[in-house]
Amino acid sequence: MKTRPLTLFRIPFIYLATGLIWIIAGNELLQFLTSDLSVEAQETYRTYKGTMYVLITTVVLFLLLRQQQEKLVVSENQYRSLFANNPNPMYIFSMKTMGIVKANNAAVAKYGYTMKEFRRMTAYDIRPAGAKEKLDIAVSEYEGKHKCSGRWIHRKKSGEEFTVSIISHKVRFNREECIMVLAIDITEVVENEKKIQEAYLIEKELNQALEHNNTVLEAAYRENFKLGEVLRRINNMVIVMDKDASVSWVNDAFLDFSGYTFQEVKGKKAGDLLSGPNSDISTIKKLIRSMESGKAFRGELLNYTKDKKEYWVEISVSPLFDENGELEGMISVGSVITDRKEKEGRISTQNQALREIAWISSHRFRRPVASILSLTEMLNDDIENSERLEYLKLLKSSSVELDEVSKEIAAKINQVETDCMKQPIF
Structure with missing residues (x-):
């Protein structure tokens, strides 16, 4: 610590001023008091004056030095108290030996070492292994200025490591060049x-x-x-339903064909809207089971428009799942197949007619033909006229029956041809 100029020169100045005042004032006072005395007496008083000067200046110098010493002691005690009672860990280590020569109470509490243990340790001992080279470089490059030395990892007696921010300053302690360190725990900050x-x-x-x-x-x-x-x-009718089969969205093709508005179908059960008296209950039950189990369904249904007009639709229903794999709803894509179903009906009717014609041909047509062939063969034999006449009657009867069967077949064929002309199949 540097002494201020006023403190440095105060004692010599007071000593000099006191001497000058004594010399000037003392000579005048002694001349006034001893003017009537002999020369020997005056010399004796001058000797006393010199002795008094020495005594007085000695006392003044002593008082000044004691006052300064008291101030130094007070100042030193204050600095010692600041060091010892600082709430942050502080220690002093030798730049030559790296040994710790002093630690404060906060360092004892923080690191877990006693004062005696600290004095037997070096600055390396409170750091983890591998920090020696870094510390040696920092000490060798130290310029002696008060500075922040950055962040370091320190280690307690227990082995626990924590992060500190170091503020250091070069000091002379016990006649050694040392570094005083203030270590602020910033582990929580880090x-x-x-x-x-x-x-x-x-x-x-x-x-x-x-x-x-x-x-x-x-x-x-x-x-x-x-x-x-x-x-x-798209032209296909699309219906999006939630998992309860309530309609949440339909496309324009459905609205245009069914005659409903979106407000009329939204939130309604699809089955309630589209099913009617002639709808196939078994197919509807299969569809419901597929929807409940989250499985796809494909089939044909007889549905109804808003004005209760029947139409056939082929639907493909697929499940919709959310990101968790849970069933979210179903989407149905349908194609109107009314024309196809009508054609299939006509084909079925025609096939039935053809089956009936085939049955007539194989059963009713064959019987009179067989009779005619038998009777013709019999006429070629040598028979009497009466018997021949009987055979001719039977032959005529069989021919009439054959003609009737032929007309019935022709009527059936004509009916089939008429239906085909009204609505071509292909």
Whole structure:
């Protein structure tokens, strides 16, 4: 610690001023008091004056030095108290031996060592292995200025490590060049910085994920918009239902064909809207079971429009699942097959007629033909006229029966041809 100029020169100045005042004032006073005395008496008084000067200046010098010493003691005690009672760990170590020569109470409490243990330790001992080279470099490059020496890892007696921020200053202690260190525990600060950094990285990842998700959602929105437009505009009837079979969306083709408005069908049960008295109950039950179990269904149904007009539809129902694999609903895509079903009905009728013709040909037509052939053969034999006449009657009867069967077949064929002309099958 440097002494201020006023303190440095105060004692010599007071001593000099006191001497000058004594010399000037003393000579005048002695001349006034001893002017009537002999020369020997005056010399004796001058000797007393010199002795008094020495005594007085000695006393003044003593008082000044004692006052200064008291101030130094008070100042030293204050600095010792500041060091010993500082709430942060402080220690002093020798730059030559690296031994710790002094530690305060906070260091004892923080590191877990006693004062005696500290005095047997070096500055390396409170640091983890591998820090020696770094500390040696820091001490060798130390310029003796009060400075922040950065962050260091210190180690307690228990082996626990913690982070400190070091403030150091070069001092002379016990006639040695030393470094006084103030170690501030910033472990919590470092942990908070790590948490902040981790939070920042997480937030950065979340922002990147959010940006990516926004891009995906935007692309999905565009794709879904396109898909929605396709579903809305296709000729097939599309119905989207929730898992309770309530209608949540339909396309334009369904609305145009069924005669309903979207407000009329939304939230309604699809079966209640479309089923009617002639709908096949067994097929409807199969559809319901498939929907309840989340399985696909394909089949044909007889449905009804808003004005109760029947129409046939071939539907393909597929389940819709959410991201957790839970059933979310169903989508039904249907094609109107009324014309096809009508053609199938006509074909079935025609096939029935053909089967009847075939049966007539194989049974009723064959019997009179067989009779005619038998009777003709018999006429060729040598028989009497009466018997021949009987055979001719039977032959005529069989011919009439054959003619009737032929007309019935012709009527059936004509009916089939008439139906084909009214509505061609192909």
